[in-house]
Amino acid sequence: MAKTLDSFKRIDRNHYLYIAVIVAVVAGAIVGIAAPEFAAGLEPIGKGFVALIKMMIAPVIFCTIVIGVGSIAKAATVGKVGGLALAYFMIMSTFALAIGLVVGNIIHPGEGLNIASATYEVEGEPTTTTQFILGIIPTTFFSSLTSGSILQVLFVALLVGFALQRLGEKGAGALAAVKSLQALVFRVLAMILWAAPIGAFGAIAAVVGKTGPGALVSLATLMVAFYITCALFIVVVLGGLLWAVTRVNIFRLMKYLGREYLLIVGTSSSEAALPRLIAKMEHVGVSKPVVGITVPTGYSFNLDGTAIYLTMASLFIATAMGTPLSIPEQIGLLVFMIIASKGAAGVTGAGLATLAGGLQTYRPDLVDGVGVIVGIDRFMSEARAVTNFTGNAVATLIIGAWTRQIDRVRVGDVLAGRLPFDEADFAAGDTHAPTTAEIEQIGVDRNEVAR
Template sequence: MSDHSTAASTDAPRKKDKTHYLYLAVIAAVVLGIIVGFAAPEFAASLKWIGEAFVALIKMMIQPVIFCTLVLGIGSVRSAASVGKVGGLALGYFLTMSTFALAIGLVVGNILKPGEGLQLSDELRGAGAEAASEGHASTTDFVIGIIPDSLLSALTSGEVLQTLLVALLTGFALQAMGRSGEPILRGIEHLQRLVFRILAMIMWAAPVGAFGAIAAVVGETGVDALKSLATIMLGFYATCAIFVFGVLGALLKITTGVSIFSLLRYLAREFLLIVSTSSSESALPRLIAKMEHAGVAQTTVGVVVPTGYSFNLDGTAIYLTMASLFIAEAMGNPLSLGEQISLLLFMIIASKGAAGVTGAGLATLAGGLQSHRPDLVDGVGLIVGIDRFMSEARALTNFAGNSVATVLIGHWTGTLDRPRLDAVLAGEVPFDESDMLDEEYVEQKYAAH
C-alpha cells in the first residue's frame, strides 16, 4: 500500500467513540463485583452463571470469525507458498518462545521455593484427584480431535483447531478456483461483516458479565486462601511480567523498533476484557480485528492468531513450571532437574488447545503429574483456591505473546504495513468499535495486490 493511501486513512474524520463509556462501565462493574464478593460471599458465588454466559456469547463468535478471516486471507492471495511460509515461521517461533518461558519459570521457581512449609488437608487431596481425572489425555486423542466429524461441524464444534483446518482447506480450494471462486469470497466478506457486527453488539453486555465473573470468584475464594498462598501468586505474576516486558518487549523492540508499551496500550480494552472474564479466548475475535486494523495482512493474522491460541502458551508454560515446583516443595519431595524438564515438556505438549479455557491449566497440571509423578497429584489441591487468580496472569501473558507474535511474523514475512502500524499505535487511526472492520483500508490493500 502506498504512503498516500495511508495518509488518506489517517486524515479521515474520527467517529465519536461512544464505547469509551462501555469500558468505564466494565471497570466499575469489576470494582462492584469485588465489593459484593467480600460483603456477601454466598450471594456472589451464585452469580457465577452470569460471567459464564457472557464468555459463552463471545466464544459463540470465535469460530465464524476465524473461518471468515482465514478463508478471505488465503483466498485473496495468489501463492499458497506464502501461507505455508507464515505457518512454518509461526510454529518455529512458538516453540522457541515456549522454551524461553519454561526456562524462566524454572529459574524463578527454584529460587523462590514457594511451597516450603505448607500443609495438605484431606479435602485438598480430593480436589487434586478430581482435577487429575479431568486432565489426562493422550497425544493421539489430540491429533484425532483436530479432524471434525464433517466439514460444517467444524464451525459448531467449539474446537478452534478444527475450524482452522477447515478454513485452510476452504481457502486453498478457493485460491485454486481462481476467478470462479470470487463470488464465494464476496459472500464470505458479507458474512464477516455480519459476524463482527454481532460481536460489537455482544460487547455491550461486558459490564454485566464482568460483574458476575469477578463477584463469583471473590465470593468463592475469600481472603484467607489468598493470604496463605501469596508467595506463589506474586512470584508467578512477577515472572510473567519479566517474560512479557523483558523477553517479548526486547525482541519486539530490537526486531521492529516497536515499543511493547505502545502495542499493549493499543490492546488495553482487550486486556480489561481478559481480566474481567479470566479467559484469553474472550478477546480472540477482537485481537484478529485489531491486528488487521493495525496493518498486518489478513492471511498472516488468520494463521498466526488462531494457531497461537493453541500453540503459543507462554503464560501456561510459566504456570505449569512454577506450579509443579510449588507442589513438589509443599509435599516435601522436590523434583530433580531432569524430572522438572521431562515433566514440563510433557505438559506443554498436553496443554495444546486449552489456552483460552478457564481451569484447563489446572487439569493439565494434574494430568501431567498423574502421568509422571502420581505421588504429587494430591498436592494439586493446594492451588485450587488461587488457580482462578493465576489464570488471570496466564491468560494475559498468552494474549500478550500472541499479539507480539503477530507483529513479528508480519514483519519477518513482509506482510506488515509499517506506516499503518505506526499511525495506529500513535492513535492517529482509531479502531472502529461499531463494526470492528476498516472496510476502506481492506479494499485498498486488496487493490494493491
C-alpha cells in the same frame, strides 16, 4: 447491540465469581486462624472440588490435543506464514515453561508449608521401564478416557490428531465434532468452576487450620512471583524481541490494546478479546492473511502465561507437600506441558485442569495439592490471559515483519494515535486493513525508511 449486552452480562457474571472467590479465601483464612480444629475438618470440601476437576482432566486433554494436532496441517499448508508461526509459538511456549521452572527453583515457593496430608492413592503403578511404556497403551480405544491414566489419553489423542491430519478434508467433519465436544466439555468445566468459592473456602481453611498463617505467606509469595515473572517476560522477552524485529515499543503496543486488556481482566480469558485482536492487528498494518493465520493459531499454540503458571504451580505444590520434583521429573513435566497445554488458551479453568493432568501423569500423589492452588488460581488467571494475549499480538507483528507483509509506516501512525481505531467501523466489519497486494505494492523501500 444485543451482542454487546451479552458481553457485559458475561463480564458481570465472571466478576461475581471472582468476588465470591476473594470472599471465600478471606473467610477460609479467618476460620483457619480462629478455629483451626474446625477448619481442618473442612478439608473434604476442598478435596471434593479437586475431584470434580480431576473428573474433567481426561476429556479436556483429549479434546485439546486432538484439535491442536489435527489443526496443524491446516496451519502448515498455508506456507511460509503457517510454518513460521508454528515454529515461533512452540519455541516461545517452551521458553516460557523453562522460565517458570527456573524461577520456581530459585524462589522455592511453598517451602516451609506442610500440606503432606493431602494424598492420592494410585493403583497399579508400573515399577519398570518396560511396564511404564506398555502401560501407555490402553486396553481399548475408549478405555483411555476412563482408566485414569493421562498418558493413555495423550497417546490416543495424538493418534486421533495425526489420523485427522492424514484424512484431510475427509476428516473435517470428525474434527468439527471434536470441537463441538470440546465446547460441551468446557461448558461443564465452567459450571464446575462456579463451585470454586466453596472449594477455595474449604481448601484454604484446612491448610491454614493445619499449618497456621504461614500458608497465606506462601500463597502470596507464589502469586507475587508469578505476576513479576509474567511482567518481566512481557517487557524483557517479548518487548526485546518485538523491538529487535520491528522496532516497535512494547508499551505503545500495549497502550493501543488497552480496551482489550480491560475486557480480558473482566472475563479472565483472552478468548473474549479474539475478534478485537484480529481487527486491531489488521488496522495496525499487518496483512489480512498473516493476521488470519497467526492469531487463531496462536490461541491454540501460544500459551506463554499459562506455561509459566503450570511449571511454577507444579513446583509450589510439590515443595509444599514435602516431596520436591527431581530434575528429571521437572524435565518430563515440561515436555508433557508443551503438548498438553495446547488448546487451553482463552478458556478459564483449562489451566487448572492441565495442571492437574500434568501432576497426575508424573506425580499422582501431588494431585490433591491442586486444591490449595484453587484459592489463588483466579487471582493468577488475569496475568495468564494478559500474557497469552500480549504474546499473540507480538507474534502477529513479528511474523508480519519476517514475511514482509506489514506496512511499517502505518504501524507507526496507528501506534502514535494519528490513525485511531474506529469502533464504529469495527462494529460494521470494516477496519481499513491493508491487503497483501497493497503492502507488496508499497515496496521494501518504504519499510526501510520506516526503520
